[in-house]
Amino acid sequence: MRRSFNARPAWPRILLLALLLPASNALAADWTPAGESQRQDIGADLAYAKRTAARPSDGKQVSAHLAFFTSRAFRLEVIDLGAGPEPAYPTLESAFRSAGCVAGVNGGFFHPDRQPSGLVISKGRRINRFETAKLLSGVIYSDERGIRLVRRGRFQDHPHITALLQTGPYLVENARPVRGLSTADPRRRTFVATDWRGHWVIGATTSSLSLAELGEMLALPDVLTPWRVDRAINLDGGSSSGFFFERGADRAPVTLQPWKRVRNLLGICPR
Template sequence: MRRSFNARPAWPGVFLLALLLQASTTLAVDWTPAGESQRQDISVDLAYANRTAVRPSDGKQVTAHLAFFASRTFRLEVIDLGAGSEPAHPTLEAAFRAEGCVAGVNGGFFHPDRQPSGLVISKGRRINRFETAKLLSGVIYSDERGIHLVRRGRFQDHPSITALLQTGPYLVEDGRPVRGLSATDPRRRTFIATDWRGHWVIGAITSSLTLAELGEILAFPDVLTPWRVDRAINLDGGSSSGFFFDRGADRAPVTLQPWKRVRNLLGICPR
């Protein structure tokens, strides 16, 4: 039997490679809850939370208003504010209260003349048309069967849809951040996400961050959500970012007023 006395064990190199891979993976998902993590009862049908995530590698913090709700108890409502010189309601809070919504955020994208981008359905009324622009990659809607969030190519239109927004881009799909999301242009963001098991959340990020960063944060449980996000989609953020949550008659509501006039809102109303 021939022996080679110059051969060295291979395990140190393998071990070093494993450490490097682990380090690179850790840096890619370097977001954790800021402060002590608060355990949330996911059996509650409606809940508000204000949460902050931190990236230890550079100390960046992101704060969000979040409204958690169950689709068995709540439905979506798209509130159209119109394209005229004056909106149908003077404030975001007034609009949601007028429609009986307990929470909500700003809605989809719109053009400078306030015409919406993509298909919008409000109270069963169809506004604009279905579009194939790259940004408008998904559809969030309500019908008699519940709430749905699907890719544009898998959407099947039908007459019983009562509320719909065509928006995008997709942020999370099958529990993973979507590849190719922009890593530039940080700004305030709004979104809707679900675990696809009846748990949903609408959120407004009050800090500036990129779409890629938002996708990373949402893809990991216990950072912003207590459950694994299966899919999430972006709404019109930036200066359009708005949020409302009614905490009851004995407490002031949580409100974040958009910096500019928006065309529509996405509300959460009891079934």
């Protein structure tokens, strides 16, 4: 009987894959919580936290202001500040309080003339139009059914949407970091994330990081969020990054002011 020299046992290749997979996941798992351990009641409808993540491999640390909320108790509100020389409200604090929002961040991207990029809906009023630019890969919106975060191609427009921002890129999808996110251009970031089970968070980092780093960080439970992020999307960051959280009448609010004028804000208001 002639022996075939093409038939090789499969186990060496299986062993090689088993050795490579942990190495390929090492960078994605290289973020850990830093500072004091902070347990959070994930059943609370509203909570604030400032969390820091550390990467032991190079000592990098990233801190973020976070507003956790549930879709059963809150809805989204897009506050349009206008395109004129002066914004409709002088500060984030005054804008969010005027709209009855308990927390919020800066919103979507805009052009140098302060015209928004992509579709924006504020108080049911439509501003600009739906766009197909690669950056604007997703849509975050609020309607009578709750809050939705979907890919641009799966968005189904309807007249009952009260608040919407077209933005991007997607950072996390199906609980995994999106492939191909930029590893360059570190800057402050603003984002929205959800476990798709009614838990949501809006956040703004006070440290600079790449989109790829933010995606990796958000996809790891207990690093920035106490629950597993199913999907997350980027908002306008850099010098536009802003954050507000109302802590009650007897305490000063948490605020992070943008370094430049922005076109719109994304807030959360009680239902």
